[in-house]
Amino acid sequence: MKRMITYREALNEAIIGEMRRDPRVFMYGIDVADHKRTFGSGNGILEEFGNSRCFSTPLSECSMTGLGLGAALSGLRPIHVHMRVDFLILAMNELTNMIASFSYGSCGKMKVPMVIRAVIGRGWGQSWQHSKTLHSWFAHIPGLKVVMPSRPSDAKGMLIAAIRDDNPVIFIEHRWLYDVVGEVPEEALTEPLVGSRVIHSGKDATVLAVSWMNVEALQAAEVLEKHGISLEIIDARSISPFDDTTIIDSIKKTGHLIVADYDWIHCGFGAEVATRVYEKCMRILKSPITRIGFAEAHCPCSRPLEVKFYPSAIDIIRSVEKKLGLSEIDLAQEEFYSYEKKFKGPF
């Protein structure tokens, strides 16, 4: 029997399991211990471990990040939680100028085993201060690992690995993924924090997808399959360090690459991937690399503008058609993911 659980439950299992295993692990952050428990991912933790290992903090992101650093340097293993990645911007000084460089500056003598969980959000008119992703910012800084699991099994395995890792890990969770169900092992298996994974094999074109874009890419693959086109989808999973082996192997097979990022395109992760692929595969590429991402704007509130802002399965399908020189598929009968149906407010 396959054991199917949600992404939310997978995160919860990872944390509870690690806190049982290792008394040094603690979790904290704004509203971590309230009744909502970070969209349910923290359920049962306060009850089992008490408020010295699971607590809410004042609204002091920068200071609380420094606290995590100090605690980590002292041998504890903090998990600092942010309900939105946008709030982490307030902590950029501790993160960039302090946390990222400790191992380097101490020639490896000092370790920062800290996990920073940040939720990324979308929908219901969140506008520009509750909708960012920022993985390329974090990935730009040496010393910070940046991971973005999209499947429940990765959520569990990568969170366990992140907690056990001796280095700072930024763990980015898309809010809509919380309800995604998948097969997850009961045991505390770890998933590597580096390396991407083929989640759908195909031969005609490769899509490297980030976070929520994996859901969109899978849907695009389903539609394209009906028209005889097979997509290979690779879940990027780890933004930093980024291991390009899987992607290069795939391009050797398909010759076409679309990077479906979940962020702004300019100076983003897609640019990094594209450069690496050009460096290694220029002669085997059958078309220029396509980058898909947020529109060059701040996230707007109003629904028609928001729809335009975020990329979707349709953008992926249209890019594949262009790459392969196909005419536009009639999508009128297809049902795409609609947050009108699945996601209601208030936040």
Place this chain on the structure above:
Amino acid sequence: MKELNITLYKTMYMIRKVEEKIQAHYLENEMKTPMHMSMGEEAIAAGVCHALKPEDQVLGSYRSHGIYIAKVQETDKFFAEMYGKVTGTSQGKAGSMHLLAPEAGLVCTSAIVGSSIPVAIGFAFANKQTKNGRITTVFFGDGAVDEGVFWESLNFACLSKLPVVFICEDNGFAVHSPVSERHGYGSIAEIVRKFDCSVFQSDSSDVQVIYNLTKNALKEMSNNNKPVFLYFKYYRYLEHVGVFDDFKAGYRPKEDFEKWLKVDPVCMQRKKLVRLINEGKVASLEKEIEDRINLSKTRAQQADFPDARIACEDIYI
């Protein structure tokens, strides 16, 4: 005196009715924006904003329906923004958390806690430089006081004697975390008193008390050239975000709400007004406001959504 009481009541009534309208229609899923409601705090928004000159500036947070109505005195653009329509305050781009009306002095609201506070001291700095006599006010919650940027801004404002009024609206919670679990000190006002500014405080929900206190504070500011810190207590009637109450969640007892409801700012002012004018006159004032709100809501629903093209406009101007 009578006129003032009428004006204050009208503003508070408008705030309350606007939010009741949102409450009544939010579940139709047409207003797709997270609502941080201000029911319970009407006296603060109305009392402070009416004590200001029209040209004075107001900044706030995502919980700004009240200060928008109090400062801008209109509901058409407001509702249109809630519905994400092109006729809204920001053509539907901003939604409920980023209301603004620079032409009316509401220059900034922000959904990142505390982030409008330093902007306010910038406005105050410019007002002082140009000696234009304007006052800048910034509204924030007890949660914003946790942020370093509050203390950094307060320090600079006091150091530079800026014409700025900090208004802390303490509803006892930041989302669901009580002050007692966030503050390593008893009283915000007492701590701020150690800075070189004037501190005024009240836990009254009588709008006239808040109005008078603000007037006195502004007078003192013009005498001593020091920033002002106003500290008000109020009770948040509804959940942190959304249109329901959340007493069943168990983090705050309903009895607290019932205590505050006895001194509901809108009801108290209504009683006062009925004595000053009469029931019939009050009712007709109310009717006028309700009609206006109904009309604004209908207009907002009938208005067009913005053309998708504008999503990428105005990045640089």
